[in-house]
Amino acid sequence: MILPKKAVQEMEPYDPPLEGRRDKLRLDFSENTVGPSPRVLKALEKLNDNEFACYPEYTKFINKIASNINVSPQEILLTNASDEAIKVIYDTYIEKGDEIVIPIPTFTMFRVYADIAEAKVKSVSYAKNLTFPTKKVLDAITKKTKILILVNPNNPTGTPIEKKDLFKIVEKAAKTETIVIIDEAYYQFSEETALGLIGKFDNLFILQTFSKAYGLAGLRLGYIASDPDNIKNLKRVASPYSVNTAAMVAASTAIDDQDYLKWYVGEVKKGKKVLEEGLKQLKIKTFPTTGNFLIANFGKKAIEIKDQLKEKGILVRDRSHLPLLKDCLRVSIGTSSQAKQFIQTLREILGK
């Protein structure tokens, strides 16, 4: 074995439990729980051999995304989902020892890639009631802060950031020349986006993805929206063909079917009511969420309950080892009938 660099030796391996999920009710990774628009499969069936053999061409598709989210094509960089988006931004701006401020708990890869880049991570804790720590974040931003991470709504807590708080933060970060990455993976559910601020602030990098509401996690596609000059710089660093043709064709078709997207988002809204009310009746504490998932405190038996749910074909995600989340599981919301199925199964397990 050849020894990796020191920073990598010290990292904890991140190995999410992604195998053997396909025959289960997947309430563990906040994916779309029923699949993308049925038009997607038909569009993929129309692909021909040439499309597979040939390197991808992105121009038309970028135009389509741009028009869908109301920015210019020059403000978009396609990425192999959000993981590559984070990586490309860090690779473009972070030198060894640069400071990254990360409110925690949050999506793991922000920290993993910070460690690889040998950045200095300054963690800011969410409040005990899991609300966003606006004041602490504002205080944490200094001239030394190269990048600030905002996840809105936050994964795994579901916490939204108030519009006026977010604006204050971006404004202060602009003064300290701090990059603000806003991960909006779940924005179709929260119906909140900072895309409108891109023309006003050149320190903003917004991450969106087709992995969640659009139901295309398996195909890997996301994008960064930012100032056109920033996008040019990111392009020096990004692989010129990291996004695959199947993802592009699927996403293009999914964009065309906004009715389906609306239907799914509506289903999750209904599912949320079922889930929150059901858990309340079972005296299981939940926290406010604007995503398609929620954090629930199952007490000392959390892991046991997670395992029993799995035996009964329902997957949820153990988040109990994360800061502030002792005894907590993350449950994706899904459709109303899936939420009912979850509550019913939980009742059986708890004998109630």
Place this chain on the structure above:
Amino acid sequence: MILPKKAVQEMEPYDPPLEGRRDKLRLDFSENTVGPSPRVLKALEKLNDNEFACYPEYTKFINKIASNINVSPQEILLTNASDEAIKVIYDTYIEKGDEIVIPIPTFTMFRVYADIAEAKVKSVSYAKNLTFPTKKVLDAITKKTKILILVNPNNPTGTPIEKKDLFKIVEKAAKTETIVIIDEAYYQFSEETALGLIGKFDNLFILQTFSKAYGLAGLRLGYIASDPDNIKNLKRVASPYSVNTAAMVAASTAIDDQDYLKWYVGEVKKGKKVLEEGLKQLKIKTFPTTGNFLIANFGKKAIEIKDQLKEKGILVRDRSHLPLLKDCLRVSIGTSSQAKQFIQTLREILGK
């Protein structure tokens, strides 16, 4: 605009001409020129909504690749094609200032990612007749060399590395604890691989891809084969789900159709004869190749000829700005009938 880190500011943007190629005869990017096994499309048609919405699961597919190339599954890391493979290896091992030895001219991304990693690149020139500079490479490897790049056969020159030379190099690199990356993107055409050395040397990282002979460039899939402990370290750094499900299903089906692969490799062999003889008759110098492409010196009118070919629907790649390749174009070989079409069109252009 937020200024990128210094190393990125100094980089040349790499922006390969990948748009508008689909209606042309694509002899410019060394892809498969006719497409993958026809079984691939049928396999993709069988995918269901669940497969799109769900994060990819890799275990079965890794087992299949391992058995196909005769290594153990623990010796494989899937990557979003070779670009990510290079990136992950650099990210795992390279610290700022570490030395990477690169024989040039070669595949651009080895240099691009070295610059991003702020590595010190020591370039070693191929010989003027484009043969592999074994002695110079052996001399270049010292205790200070963290990584040596070998591309076999080399892109864009097509140059093979003799088995005994390669062995000598890997042996010396093992003594200096130098990682040897061998990019074997075209090994199905050269029918030479160093996979058999993985059990003997723990400093070897072999890159293979489904983008070339298998005809799946559009779907983005490759892998790294190395010592199991190295693979474990790479996994700390790699995104846990960078490879998409469509690529995996397509590649799995393509592996099952070895007859088709053999047929295509045979076609390229025939095409090579047609191309080499045709160019010889036209007094255009070519260089020995074991890949599915060759370098040809078209003299002062190289760019003009490239443009005229494009007007007539045939794409070739200008490589004339690269070291040693003044006046040279790279021509992918394709099938015998495509090679005939190329020679016929070239004759017309040259008025011969």
